[in-house]
Amino acid sequence: MKKTLKFALTAVLLAAAPLASAKDADCVKVSDAVKAAVIADSNNVLEIVAAQVAANESCACEIVKAAIVASDADKKTVALIVDTAILEAPDQLRIIAQCAIAIAPDAISKIQAVVEKYDKAGGEGHSEKGGLGKDAIPSVVDTPNPLDTPGESGDPVGAPRGESPLTPPGLPPVFAPVPIPPCITTL
Numbered sequence: 001m002k003k004t005l006k007f008a009l010t011a012v013l014l015a016a017a018p019l020a021s022a023k024d025a026d027c028v029k030v031s032d033a034v035k036a037a038v039i040a041d042s043n044n045v046l047e048i049v050a051a052q053v054a055a056n057e058s059c060a061c062e063i064v065k066a067a068i069v070a071s072d073a074d075k076k077t078v079a080l081i082v083d084t085a086i087l088e089a090p091d092q093l094r095i096i097a098q099c100a101i102a103i104a105p106d107a108i109s110k111i112q113a114v115v116e117k118y119d120k121a122g123g124e125g126h127s128e129k130g131g132l133g134k135d136a137i138p139s140v141v142d143t144p145n146p147l148d149t150p151g152e153s154g155d156p157v158g159a160p161r162g163e164s165p166l167t168p169p170g171l172p173p174v175f176a177p178v179p180i181p182p183c184i185t186t187l
Contacts, residue, residue, distance in 0.1 A: 027059035031066040038070035045071045046084045053088040060085055060092040061099035068103045079110035086118055093118060 030052060037048045045067055052063045064085050068078055078100055085096045097115045101108050 027056070027062045030056050030059045031062040034063050034066040035070040038067055042071050045073075045077070046080055049081055049084045050088050053085045053092075057089040057092060060089045061095050064096050064099050065103045068100060073104065075104070075107040075110045078104045078107040079114050082111050083114045083117075086114065090118065 034048060034052050038045050041048070049063060049067045053060050056063065064081060067073070067081050071077060071081075073081060082096055082100045086093050089096070093115065097111055100111050104111075
C-alpha cells in the first residue's frame with residue numbers, strides 16, 4: 001500500500017513538472033537564442049537585447065544575463081544593455097537591474113546610474129503628484145548639532161567661541177556626571 005501511494009505521488013509530480021516549468025523552459029530557450037545571436041554578432045548586442053526583451057518581457061532577466069555573459073561586456077556595455085532592456089520593458093526595471101548586478105557586480109555604479117535615470121522617487125501609484133519634480137526637492141537647512149560641545153566644529157548659535165548659552169560666562173561648560181560603579185573587594 002505504501003509503495004503504491006509513493007509511486008502514485010511520484011507519477012503525479014512528474015506529470016505536473018512540465019506544466020510548472022513551461023515558462024522557465026521558454027526563458028531558457030530565449031536565453032540560449034540570445035547567447036547564440038550575441039556570439040555570432042557581438043557588434044549588435046543592443047539590437048538583439050531590444051528585440052528579444054520586446055518580444056519576451058517576462059524573460060528580461062535571462063535575456064540581460066545572457067547578453068552580458070555572451071558579449072563579455074565591460075562596465076559601459078553592461079550599462080547600455082541594462083538601459084536598452086529597461087526601455088523595452090519598463091515594468092521589469094528592478095528585476096533587470098538586479099540580474100545585471102548579479103552577473104556583473106563590478107558595474108554596479110553604472111547600473112545604478114541607469115536605474116536612477118528611469119526610477120521615479122515615489123512612483124506613479126495612486127497619488128496625484130507622482131514622483132518628485134526638480135523644483136520639489138526641499139532645501140537643506142544647516143543647523144548646528146546640539147550635541148557638539150563648545151569649541152568644537154559647531155558652536156551653539158549666538159554663543160561666542162568657547163562659551164555655551166547653557167552656562168554663565170566665565171565658567172567651564174557643565175557636563176553630565178559619569179556614574180562610577182563601586183569597587184567590589186573580597187576579604
